[in-house]
Amino acid sequence: MSAVGGGGVNVFRCVRPLFNRGALSPSLPTLAAGCNRGRTVRTRSGAGKLVRNAEDKKTVICIEGNIASGKTTCLEYFSKTSNIEVFTEPVSKWRNVCGHNPLALMYQDPERWGITLQTYVQLTMLDRHLSSTSASVRMMERSIFSAKYIFVENLFRSGKMPAVDYAVLSEWFNWIITNISIPVDLIVYLQTSPQTCHERLKQRCREEEKVIPLEYLESIHQLYEDWLIKKTTVPLPAPILVIPADHDLQKMLHQYEKNRDRILAADRL
Numbered sequence: 663m664s665a666v667g668g669g670g671v672n673v674f675r676c677v678r679p680l681f682n683r684g685a686l687s688p689s690l691p692t693l694a695a696g697c698n699r700g701r702t703v704r705t706r707s708g709a710g711k712l713v714r715n716a717e718d719k720k721t722v723i724c725i726e727g728n729i730a731s732g733k734t735t736c737l738e739y740f741s742k743t744s745n746i747e748v749f750t751e752p753v754s755k756w757r758n759v760c761g762h763n764p765l766a767l768m769y770q771d772p773e774r775w776g777i778t779l780q781t782y783v784q785l786t787m788l789d790r791h792l793s794s795t796s797a798s799v800r801m802m803e804r805s806i807f808s809a810k811y812i813f814v815e816n817l818f819r820s821g822k823m824p825a826v827d828y829a830v831l832s833e834w835f836n837w838i839i840t841n842i843s844i845p846v847d848l849i850v851y852l853q854t855s856p857q858t859c860h861e862r863l864k865q866r867c868r869e870e871e872k873v874i875p876l877e878y879l880e881s882i883h884q885l886y887e888d889w890l891i892k893k894t895t896v897p898l899p900a901p902i903l904v905i906p907a908d909h910d911l912q913k914m915l916h917q918y919e920k921n922r923d924r925i926l927a928a929d930r931l
């Protein structure tokens with residue numbers, strides 16, 4: 663998978679009128695800045711949502727779930743299937759951008775660094791959504807939608823993100839989803855208890871996450887449940903398949919196999 667600013671050639675075309683964009687610039691944001699990882703900036707050719715000709719026809723499946731719920735493990739399982747390309751979350755970038763570690767900074771001081779991490783998450787997730795693949799099915803870990811609806815929302819609601827930071831991030835997010843086509847065919851929600859995730863998180867032992875208390879996972883869990891199960895917050899970008907995921911690894915692999923056809927038929931839902 664490419665670095666931000668790497669990857670294949672993206673070809674955009676415009677398909678439908680924009681709604682009023684106010685004073686914002688009509689050109690696409692540069693998808694790379696700093697670290698000399700530059701990629702060509704594409705400008706729109708007229709008023710409309712930017713879509714990618716071939717890539718928009720691929721089936722897109724997003725695996726969603728709490729921290730350490732087993733998303734990467736699930737992706738790893740499906741990566742062995744021909745015609746599926748998996749795109750894990752770019753966590754390594756979040757831990758190292760030009761030698762800085764915004765993930766660690768965010769956990770140390772969310773009020774100061776939450777905006778920094780989440781701005782970068784938004785950029786790198788957009789890059790993931792727009793990256794090219796030769797496979798007919800693209801399976802992604804999380805999405806630009808959960809980055810905003812779960813993590814940014816959690817920081818703001820818990821009083822750890824200043825209102826001005828939340829407003830700026832929200833404007834960015836709204837601009838992106840209004841102006842760029844980000845198709846998703848299916849959301850697979852790995853539904854776990856926060857306690858299970860806490861256990862798995864401790865077992866995984868990622869340095870930055872050692873400070874995460876159970877309460878943090880409970881908040882993330884609640885937001886996921888409100889969004890994907892109760893459907894009381896924001897509209898779903900795609901149909902949803904819920905897979906209970908508290909089970910041991912062997913049973914989970916069995917569950918994935920059992921749901922294989924439903925998952926891969928996502929474009930026919």
Ligand SMILES: Nc1ncnc2c1ncn2[C@@H]1O[C@H](COP(=O)(O)OP(=O)(O)O)[C@@H](O)[C@H]1O
Nearest residue numbers: 729730731732733734735862866909910911914
């Ligand atoms: N079903 C399972 N039972 C027990 N441990 C699991 C299971 N699935 C994953 N793990 C372990 O839990 C940790 C987190 O899993 P991971 O797939 O990295 O989660 P995520 O990508 O959602 O953060 C890893 O150490 C992984 O090996």
Ligand SMILES: Nc1ccn([C@H]2C[C@H](O)[C@@H](COP(=O)(O)O)O2)c(=O)n1
Nearest residue numbers: 728729730751753783808809813871
């Ligand atoms: N928008 C986001 C997305 C993820 N994170 C954090 C949460 C974890 O510490 C790490 C990776 O998540 P995982 O794949 O292990 O569930 O990144 C965040 O803070 N904001």
